[in-house]
Amino acid sequence: MIINKGRIKAILIKESQDIRKNTNVIYMYLLPIVLTILWERFIPGMPEGFALGFGLMFLVVMAGMYVPSMIIAEEKEKKTIEVLLLSPATPAEVFIGKGLLTFILIIITAIILIFISGNQLANLTLILLATALTSIFSIFLGMMVGLLAQNQMATGVIGLPVYLILLLVPQFAMMGVELMKNIGRFLPTYYYFDLLRLIIEGKGLGEMHLHLSVLFGSILITFFVLLVIYNKRGIE
Amino acid sequence: MIRVENLKKRYGEKVALKGISFKVQPGEIFGLLGPNGAGKTTTIKILTGQLLPDEGEAKIKGKDPLKDREKLRPVMGVVPEQTNLYERLTIGQNLEFFCRLYNCNLQNIDEYLRLVDLLDERDTQVKKLSKGMRQRVLLIRALLHRPEVLFLDEPTSGLDPSSADNIHRLLIRLNMEGLTILLTSHNMEEVDKLCHRVAFLDKGSIVVMGSPEELKLKYTNRKMKVLIKNGQELEERILEMDSEESARLLAEWIQQDRLQAIHSCEPTLADIFVMVTGRDIT
Ligand SMILES: Nc1ncnc2c1ncn2[C@@H]1O[C@H](COP(=O)(O)OP(=O)(O)OP(=O)(O)O)[C@@H](O)[C@H]1O
């Protein structure tokens, strides 16, 4: 697969110009920051790193999936996606270019969250690695929702249950709900949340093989499915 | 340049194209004329590789719009039926994005903006533009990478006459510089004025094809309208072209110095459409 950096850059520049005028999207990055501050400051007796974990999960799922799905759905609704479909840009370039800004903003927000929480600075690299992998999966899944939904409204309707499952099941599982643990095993976000737990408990990379493999695998699968859907939609 | 052969397309039960064929020569302006739902947009979508035909073949420069899309995309420009600019971005940002995607010179932007009189609006957000301005932006966006063939789907629908005229003049100028153009329209006068050749599309079939002049000659009723002086009054008479009687009358009126004007009664394209399909184009 040949990837043209110029075209990815073109899409990245356009997305970053666009986002400055798009307040809905900006809120999605501010929300996890506000929530983490609230949990950290105002809910007493939270275990070590818990507020950070919730904040990161919220960031990766809600910004990571909701934002790309809305961006794609809007392009479909306004037919601007035809510009891309007609251009020399390949599907892979389109998705990488469109996802890149979300990815960068998630990493920046994650760093802010780690600093807000304060006590996990030593684990910064590992947390960012886990967050980066999971957010790539999230972004591709969000784009898939955007491609499959008829319009922006439908994107919310299809997306919300998906987001809630991916967001809440791992958290209930962590609280010891057995059923949720069983469902969780099929969700990449479960492995992310568990990975955060391992990192916070001070475990090393050696104990994270399964988690990392699941995340890598999820990225590959979603990217592949995404290309298939885009190619099908493109000539429909 | 463009070759279409026996193209068929249906959407579920609905047949959109019933097997149309036509060719467009390099340097030609070709018009696809037809009422709503005739299949114009469908044809353009197939030619630009956005839609797969059920049967038949469409070729641009001998290449397949979909399979050879990497080769074809740089040589074709598309003005879609529906404005699809990024509303939150400015004109300039929209055009820069396009330039970067096609890897063409960013300096082309100002050149084309000047051409359509929009240079001062470069930093205006698209959502604040009028319909006519949007249409001009859409047109130059399709030109920035200097394509060899331009597809326009109803480029002037909804524009006032002077905006439409603006676009017509630009198209004629680009064509003189060698650009091949395929446009769709349901405006007969527009097509008459611009196109070297036209095809009438009706319910998915091409019913008539030829140059506007050819068609008018072919469908003429061979009559003429004559204005003569009748004392102080002007009188209008319709005469057969191929009759002795007309020749005699004309000679007489000329000798009597009564003849004021002669017009051949050639049909407009709209008349021809009615003759062929039995229906009005609107
Ligand atoms: N996506 C679609 N699904 C179902 N039917 C469609 C679709 N697109 C077009 N059609 C039908 O196919 C026929 C041809 O449509 P097309 O859009 O090509 O017409 P057109 O000549 O461009 O009309 P207009 O002047 O309104 O733009 C119409 O009867 C239309 O209802």
Ligand SMILES: [Mg+2]
């Ligand atoms: Mg149409």
